[in-house]
Amino acid sequence: MYSQALNTKDAAAADTSPEAASFQARIDAEERIEPNDWMPDAYRRTLIRQISQHAHSEIVGMLPEGNWITRAPSLRRKAALLAKVQDEGGHGLYLYSAAETLGVAREELVDQLLTGRAKYSSIFNYPTLSWADIGTIGWLVDGAAIMNQIPLCRCSFGPYARAMIRVCREESFHQRQGYEIVLTLARGTPAQKAMAQDALNRWWWPCLMMFGPPDTDSQHSDTSMRWKIKRFTNDALRQKFIDATVPQGHFLGLTFPDPDLRFDEASGHWQCGTIDWSEFRRVLAGDGPCNRERLAARQKAHDDGAWVREAALAHAAKQQRKAA
Amino acid sequence: MQETPRIRMLLGLADDALIHGHRLSEWTGHAPTLEEELALANIALDLIGQARALYQATGLPEDDLAYLRDPHQFRNVLIAELPNGDFAFTIARLLLVATAADLAWRDAATSDDSDLPAIAAMARNEIAYHIRHAADWLIRLGDGTEESHRRSQNALDALWPYTGELTVGIDRSAWLGAIEAVLERATLTHPADGWMQGGGRDGRHTEHLGHLLAEMQILPRSHPGATW
Ligand SMILES: [Fe+2]
Ligand SMILES: [Fe+2]
Ligand SMILES: [Fe+2]
Numbered sequence: 249m250y251s252q253a254l255n256t257k258d259a260a261a262a263d264t265s266p267e268a269a270s271f272q273a274r275i276d277a278e279e280r281i282e283p284n285d286w287m288p289d290a291y292r293r294t295l296i297r298q299i300s301q302h303a304h305s306e307i308v309g310m311l312p313e314g315n316w317i318t319r320a321p322s323l324r325r326k327a328a329l330l331a332k333v334q335d336e337g338g339h340g341l342y343l344y345s346a347a348e349t350l351g352v353a354r355e356e357l358v359d360q361l362l363t364g365r366a367k368y369s370s371i372f373n374y375p376t377l378s379w380a381d382i383g384t385i386g387w388l389v390d391g392a393a394i395m396n397q398i399p400l401c402r403c404s405f406g407p408y409a410r411a412m413i414r415v416c417r418e419e420s421f422h423q424r425q426g427y428e429i430v431l432t433l434a435r436g437t438p439a440q441k442a443m444a445q446d447a448l449n450r451w452w453w454p455c456l457m458m459f460g461p462p463d464t465d466s467q468h469s470d471t472s473m474r475w476k477i478k479r480f481t482n483d484a485l486r487q488k489f490i491d492a493t494v495p496q497g498h499f500l501g502l503t504f505p506d507p508d509l510r511f512d513e514a515s516g517h518w519q520c521g522t523i524d525w526s527e528f529r530r531v532l533a534g535d536g537p538c539n540r541e542r543l544a545a546r547q548k549a550h551d552d553g554a555w556v557r558e559a560a561l562a563h564a565a566k567q568q569r570k571a572a
Numbered sequence: 573m574q575e576t577p578r579i580r581m582l583l584g585l586a587d588d589a590l591i592h593g594h595r596l597s598e599w600t601g602h603a604p605t606l607e608e609e610l611a612l613a614n615i616a617l618d619l620i621g622q623a624r625a626l627y628q629a630t631g632l633p634e635d636d637l638a639y640l641r642d643p644h645q646f647r648n649v650l651i652a653e654l655p656n657g658d659f660a661f662t663i664a665r666l667l668l669v670a671t672a673a674d675l676a677w678r679d680a681a682t683s684d685d686s687d688l689p690a691i692a693a694m695a696r697n698e699i700a701y702h703i704r705h706a707a708d709w710l711i712r713l714g715d716g717t718e719e720s721h722r723r724s725q726n727a728l729d730a731l732w733p734y735t736g737e738l739t740v741g742i743d744r745s746a747w748l749g750a751i752e753a754v755l756e757r758a759t760l761t762h763p764a765d766g767w768m769q770g771g772g773r774d775g776r777h778t779e780h781l782g783h784l785l786a787e788m789q790i791l792p793r794s795h796p797g798a799t800w
Contacts, residue, residue: 307606314601318594321791321800322635323624326597327617333600334613341606379791379800429800437798545601553604555723556659559716566715 263288275476280406283349291475295405296350297366298477300357303343304368306336308361308542312376313385321379328425329382335418342414346407362547370528371458373536380433380440380447386426388448388455388493394419395489396459404476427496434500441501448497449505456520457528459486465525487517494518573645578685579630580647583637584773585676586626587648590638591781592669593619594788595656604659611705615666618698622691629687639792643782644775651734653772653781660713660723664731667706668738671750674699675742707754714758721759728755728762736768 267286274281281287310333317333320326344354360366371389376382397419400412433444460466460482472478480488497504508521530536575583596616603609627634651669656662677699681692713720739747755762771777791800 310601310609317597317600318787319790321639321795321798323590323620323627323638325800327620327624330597330600330613330617330620334610334617337606337609337613341610344606432800436800437795439795440798549602549604552602553608553659555717555719556604556608556713559713559720562716562720563712 263290272474275404275474278402278476279404280409281404282406290471291477292350294472294475294477295408296347296352299343299347299350299408300352300360301367301369303340303347303357304361304366305372306340306343308368308372308546309389310336310340311542311545312372312374312538313382315376316379316382319379320382325429332386332422332425335422339411339415339418342411343408346405346411349407358550362543362550364534364543367532369458370531370536371454373531373539373542374450374454375538377450378443378447380430380443381451383426383429383433383444384447384451386422387430387496388426388451389458390419390422390426391493392455392458392489394423395485395492399479399485402476402479430500430502434502444500445502448502452505453523453527454531456486456490456523457525457531459483459489461525461528462523490518490520573632573641579632582626582630582688584647585680586623586630586637587646588652588669588673589619589626590623591646591648591784592652592665593617593623594784595652595654596662596666598656599662612662615702615705618695618702622695622698625687625691625694629685629691635792639789643777643785646772646775646777646781646785648772648781649734649737650769650772650778651731651738653778653784654731654734655780657727657730658723660710660720661727661730663706663709663713664724664727666702667710667754668731668735668751670699670702670706672735672738672742672747674703674750675747679742710754710760711758714755714760724758725760728760732763732765733767733769736765737770737772740773 268288271281271285271287271291281291313329313333313336317326317330320329344357347357348354357366361368371392376385394416397412397416401409401416403409403412430444430447433440463481463483466482473481494504494509506521508519510519511517512519531539534540573579593616596612596619599612600609600616603612623638624634627637630637649669651665654661654665674696677692677696680688681696683689683692710724713724715721751762792798
């Protein structure tokens with residue numbers, strides 16, 4: 249998901265200390281772990297990576313949608329989109345704060361993003377080519393985020409769980425708003441309907457990839473599950489998303505770009521065709537359509553803002569000297 | 573569109589807010605800090621909201637006014653449409669424009685127009701925050717480093733010829749007093765009043781407005797009659 253690059257092997261050294269045993273007992277009892285509580289180093293590291301990758305995704309995610317703020321087709325849509333992108337920035341802010349409770353500074357996390365040491369969700373490396381992409385991102389990308397983040401509201405780490413509760417409320421508002429944009433287009437002129445169909449064609453598969461690699465490839469999940477950082481596997485969340493979304497798409501009168509998509513009576517689930525995991529790995533490795541632009545835009549904002557941040561610090565220091 | 577004196581007055585206020593809000597919204601994703609992303613988006617949202625309330629008060633469809641007028645039909649002051657420049661330019665403009673808007677809204681609050689006093693009550697609360705935000709930053713920038721001081725002074729020097737139009741219809745000395753109080757704390761100065769640019773209220777704009785509108789209006793213009 250927003251932390252999909254975590255699905256790599258991170259062998260948590262088997263810790264047999266009494267602290268580790270009582271830590272696991274608290275987790276098993278569904279207690280929340282707070283920043284000052286004892287925690288295994290690997291738990292701390294995993295959370296810092298997951299929460300910061302989630303934060304980076306919110307921030308980088310402002311770029312593809314921000315691309316349409318100046319071209320939103322009505323004043324109502326312009327205000328709603330601006331407010332949505334602002335919400336995503338707010339999510340980034342809470343998440344950086346949650347990560348900071350684990351003893352890492354925001355500056356260090358931003359540096360990891362800019363130097364390519366930290367990842368963000370692969371989905372934000374795709375371009376927004378038409379207004380329908382804005383509706384489709386709300387409907388599908390925020391929709392997928394919600395599927396992933398609702399279980400995170402019960403994450404064992406307190407600050408992350410609490411941040412997710414607030415974030416999820418806003419994401420579901422974004423999802424409904426996005427769906428309503430697509431609905432308006434689907435009921436609109438032939439050109440608008442074609443725009444909506446084209447957006448679905450481009451976003452559907454990358455959205456399925458947001459949940460991360462199939463369970464058969466993802467060894468990391470076991471530890472995260474034991475620590476209750478993660479509660480469902482990638483495939484289980486992906487299936488929930490497909491089951492929720494396919495009927496919505498059909499209601500819109502749109503066609504999913506998957507000739508193998510079919511409803512399986514026996515299991516009661518929608519089954520999709522084969523996901524092209526080579527595309528996923530390529531985008532994650534840096535060769536998506538917009539990886540370079542996204543990082544360059546963040547780097548430029550960071551560089552252009554350096555003199556502003558220096559000025560704020562210099563002024564604060566002068567004020568402090570005066571007060572002393 | 574029949575532009576009665578009332579509609580012309582409302583469009584002046586509304587176009588100022590929309591065009592300035594549009595410029596501020598261009599910062600989204602590119603601001604110097606994450607906190608500032610949120611603040612600039614917030615101010616842009618306030619201004620777009622004010623523009624909508626004012627367009628609605630004309631009794632004409634708000635989106636027709638925003639999306640289907642040509643540049644010469646826009647009534648905003650030129651300073652609102654200038655490109656953002658650096659952060660110092662954006663902040664200095666925000667202070668100059670918001671301080672003038674506050675005075676204009678003060679008058680509007682007591683007018684006998686059917687809609688203006690209610691809109692003014694909302695707008696004045698918002699503008700008070702915009703002024704505070706801009707003043708706080710300009711003081712930091714003016715007082716901060718040599719570079720931030722230089723950039724802020726350059727911004728004021730470049731903006732000053734656009735302030736004549738800004739204070740038509742309000743008390744320029746009241747406006748100047750409020751600006752000078754901030755500049756003093758920021759260790760900045762303003763140039764003497766000289767030749768002032770103008771024409772925005774009459775629809776004579778800078779080269780920048782056409783580009784801004786071409787971008788803003790693209791969808792409604794290329795899909796006539798569609799609803800969004
Ligand atoms: Fe978000
Ligand atoms: Fe999110
Ligand atoms: Fe969202």
